[in-house]
Amino acid sequence: MSSTDRLRRYLTDEQGSCCEADVEERLAELESLDAGESAIESDVDVLSAFANETRYRILRLLHVANEELCVCEFAPLVDVSDSAISHALSKLTEAGLVTRRKDGKWRKYRATPRASAVIVALDGSREL
Template sequence: MSSTERLQRYVADECGSCTDEDLAGRLAELQELNESVGGSDLETDIELLSALGNETRYKIVRMLHAADDDELCVCELSPLLDVSDSAISHALSQLTDAGLVTRRKEGKWRMYRATPRANAVLVALDGSRSL
């Protein structure tokens, strides 16, 4: 059974009948819905969620968030994470690319801070636990 046939059966069950016009109208509504959630925002959100989908990256963002407005150096993160320095560096690059952390160079040190977007996501996650 095709997805269109299934949709036609669903519309018929919900409305009592389903003409070709009813089906075309519902497909148009669904297409508008699909277009409203697509685009660059979707891609950016997926990148953000993918970046948080790894324990090391998530823990780094959590630590930077907990540091409030303080920056942390890679050398401060390293003793707290059970991964190699190169894994930390790679994780920080992905988090930077996803817009979750900012990086600045101070002499030979790289300093990191959670972005407002990262803070907002973490606050939302924290708030969702009590629901």
């Protein structure tokens, strides 16, 4: 059984008949919808980073603050160990959701525009 057999049967049901050109045309249409491997990988990384309560709480704090926050400012607000906060911030940085800069002996973090856009979209989706 080929990977296009079901598609061929579907097109036959929808159109009344189906030839190889119909299958190839539909495959080309469907392939044009694909975002591409690198975009999908990047998006899955972002969604994975959001899929943890500690990381999401930190992102929301940074988004609402709309300014840099020192790593020390998260501990009183996030009920996890310092190492868990550090790990969460590393994951968020790797996913491109926060920026990090060193300021003397302190590390400061800021939400990226992409992180804020996802949070805004989530906020808007709750109102639907």
